[in-house]
Amino acid sequence: MKKTYNIAIDGPAGAGKSTIARRVAEKLGFVYVDTGAMYRAMALYFLRKGFDLKDEDKVGKACREISVDIRYENGEQQVLLNEENVSGLIRTEEVGNAASAISAYPAVRAALLELQRTLARTSDVIMDGRDIGTLVLPEADCKIYLTASTKVRAVRRYKELEEKGMVCSLEEIERDIIERDNRDMNREIAPLTQAEDAVYLDASAMTIDQVVEKIIALARERGLEQ
Numbered sequence: 001m002k003k004t005y006n007i008a009i010d011g012p013a014g015a016g017k018s019t020i021a022r023r024v025a026e027k028l029g030f031v032y033v034d035t036g037a038m039y040r041a042m043a044l045y046f047l048r049k050g051f052d053l054k055d056e057d058k059v060g061k062a063c064r065e066i067s068v069d070i071r072y073e074n075g076e077q078q079v080l081l082n083e084e085n086v087s088g089l090i091r092t093e094e095v096g097n098a099a100s101a102i103s104a105y106p107a108v109r110a111a112l113l114e115l116q117r118t119l120a121r122t123s124d125v126i127m128d129g130r131d132i133g134t135l136v137l138p139e140a141d142c143k144i145y146l147t148a149s150t151k152v153r154a155v156r157r158y159k160e161l162e163e164k165g166m167v168c169s170l171e172e173i174e175r176d177i178i179e180r181d182n183r184d185m186n187r188e189i190a191p192l193t194q195a196e197d198a199v200y201l202d203a204s205a206m207t208i209d210q211v212v213e214k215i216i217a218l219a220r221e222r223g224l225e226q
């Protein structure tokens with residue numbers, strides 16, 4: 001079987017990973033894999049069932065009851081939680097924060113690793129997350145660490161939420177982002193960190209198109225033929 005081409009994008013919340021990865025995937029005809037959505041689906045399960053998210057033992061054991069899968073509809077990733085399509089329910093701040101909390105547990109990460117690796121083995125993918133270049137796909141052909149200042153990321157989130165008609169305060173969002181970064185970067189297992197061979201991209205002063213073009217150019221430099 002022909003080896004697939006894998007692009008890994010890691011970085012903190014709100015850096016624009018998913019928007020950019022989706023566009024790169026469209027341009028290259030790759031599959032976009034949003035691993036954050038998988039953690040969010042698991043978090044939704046625990047929130048719905050009223051779990052105490054600090055209870056690692058209980059959360060870990062319950063992972064056996066959960067199956068997360070993905071499928072694609074018109075090129076868009078859909079996340080299935082025990083066969084239910086939950087894609088429309090996982091984009092809230094509450095679910096994002098819960099995902100950040102439970103993703104620090106080894107049992108939760110183990111439940112998703114094989115699915116992520118299988119997707120990368122079977123298709124050309126651009127996969128985004130926190131540990132893709134470091135742990136999930138250490139052999140990825142092209143690795144990017146995408147970030148932006150906390151202020152830029154907070155303003156972006158604020159606008160997104162405002163567009164959805166949600167009332168929020170910029171200060172609160174910035175505080176939330178800093179807290180989430182701290183948790184994701186300082187946990188014991190699979191912390192968010194730049195892989196040694198990843199290219200560092202600070203998108204604070206770049207447009208989306210500039211970042212997309214830069215990533216495609218980097219992939220070409222790293223053996224992508226098209």
Ligand code: DC
Pocket residue numbers: 013014035036037039040096099100103104128129130131132180184
């Ligand atoms: O990218 P996101 O905001 O949808 O991710 C939600 C949370 O899931 C994030 O705060 C940390 C966790 N996550 C992770 O630990 N590893 C990944 N590869 C992706 C997400």
